[in-house]
Amino acid sequence: LSLFRLTLRRPFSTSRSSVDAKEIKKFQLLAHKWWDEEGEYSALHSMNDIRVPFIRDTLLSMSSNYHGRAPLAGLKILDVGCGGGLLSEPLGRLGASVTGIDPLEDNIRTADRHKSFDPVLAKRIQYKSSSLEEIVEESVETFDVIVASEVVEHVADLETFIKCCSQVLKPEGSLFITTINKTQLSYVLGIVVAEKIMGIVPEGTHEWEKFVPPEELEHILESNGFSVKTVSGMLYNPLSGSWSWMESTSLNYAVHAVKSGAPPTDTSSEMDIQQCSATAGTA
């Protein structure tokens, strides 16, 4: 068995961590701009208008206890790649206990400072500068919900990322992902127009190569113990600055998946935990 572990350890080097050092650099420059609603991150601010109701309503429909309480009361949510806390704060206001993690310390600092002015949020949200792998060991099956919004198009290794999500999620827990499809259309609109022409997204934020088609994401999810419940396309209107849902997933899309309740077989789960924590050691 120990031989088995040694063999597995070797292929895992920094390049297999889900955190990509080049990506980090891009966000460093804009770490203090998160909370300017009209600034570089305005599209993310307005995305809250559809992603928060999506998360809220999905979770409400799965639970049976909403009368006079906050919609997300009693839920522990992990916001992976929380940035400045744009999504953590609304989720906290709706009653959830939120843990926001981001590999960039400057982002965490911004997020911490912003929540500190609101006594209610300051208690409900905890931020930590960390990668997903680094918290796996101490957070096995801890969270009811994981939210990874506009994150998977920045990670180095999607498979590892999804495996780690599964580790920290309780059985039957929900995983919400929003990301960008890899299509000709998303190249033209998502990179050329959005970044270079209209400046909706800061230039260089996205790399088309790392966009994830929904089929690929679904496949990875299903083969890692998740059951995909919803896939829905999203559309940004630059004139009105607002998002809406649409049938086609050729640009942006959102996914809701649920971790299966049946525990995986013993050997595979041990392998997964080692994968995740081994990566953390070398990251």
Place this chain on the structure above:
Amino acid sequence: GQLYSLIVGHDIHFHDKKIALLEAGPRKEYDHMPDSYSNRVSSISPGSATLLSSFGAWDHVCSLRLKPFRRMQVWDACSEAMIIFEKDDLDDMGYIVENDVIMSALTKQLDAVADRVEVFYRSRAVGYTWPLSSHSCDTSPWVQIELADGRRLQTKLLIGADGHNSVVRKEAEIKNIEHQYDQSAVVATLHLSEATDNNVAWQRFLPTGPIALLPLSDTASSLVWSTSHEHASELLAMDEESFVDSINSAFWSNINHSDFIDTAGAMFRSAISLLKPSGTAVRQLPPSVAKVDPESRAMFPLGMGHATEYVHHRVALIGDAAHRIHPLAGQGVNLGFGDIACLVHHLSAAAFNGSDLGSLKHLLKFETDRQRHNVSLIAATDVLKRLYSTRLAPLVLLRTWGLQATNALPPVKVRI
């Protein structure tokens, strides 16, 4: 301010929010009303009544005192033209309620949500510190308020409900378009010569301004007479008998008619009755006044106002702080209630989305909704006021025919 706090206090989406209400006056609550009527009354539309009943305040109003009215007759002093509003079914068109009654009902209901709404009676804000809209992370992004007694409050959203001379509006540097009418309104509580059903609201447009009689009970009515400042002072100064005579004469006298206008009006009326037989109605006579309550005469100046913006980052204006209107249409209070219902609707949706309540995005939606609604009403009221302030024949003819036509046309009337 009280009404807003009340509705928000009751809304389920605000269950964990804290609301502070700064009230300049003392606490006012009545278990039963004094025998005499207060001279400040409001005309409450059915929509506003529904709003008040949605959180239990209307029951208190009903248990104190109010007068429903079924019909409204509006006519011109310079011609025979008139327009009558009434509902086909036996529903009430509206209610005349003393302002004190409304305040007392709201106060009672505020007690019911005391865990969420804290009322600071006899308090006054002396200073406001506004957040910078771009978040420089060192200073608090909330609004800081300093009270006269030295206490400090901070809030995510400041609502200015402090009347047409709003301090909040001035401090937020929101420009206000305003115009003083050369008119004052004289109010009084009147006693009728004989008891009657008194379920009609009367308004006659005199060249000097509209005079209105609003029913309070079978024997009492409230007077709202908009007229020039000089005339208003005279009315206040004269003895009670002369005052009563002036009122009766204003409603009954035909001194402003001219043969020309009468003939033209009569011609138009027969034309209408050919086209639309039911389109002319019988003019009823208003009740005559016998007495005025001794201490009840008062006057206050009239003006029009409209704030160029209703909202800024973390600030919203409602009611008279946002807009001021001539009383001739009896809409001032209802406009304010409409503001409140709209603001609560948008804030409730924002709270359900976990948004920061002071965020400009949803505040702008409130502003757009209400400005669209309010501006046209305020402008129309202003035009009516000016149109009816003259004896010039062409304008009198215009408004005579206009009024007669409007009376005959159901779609237009229903809209009003």
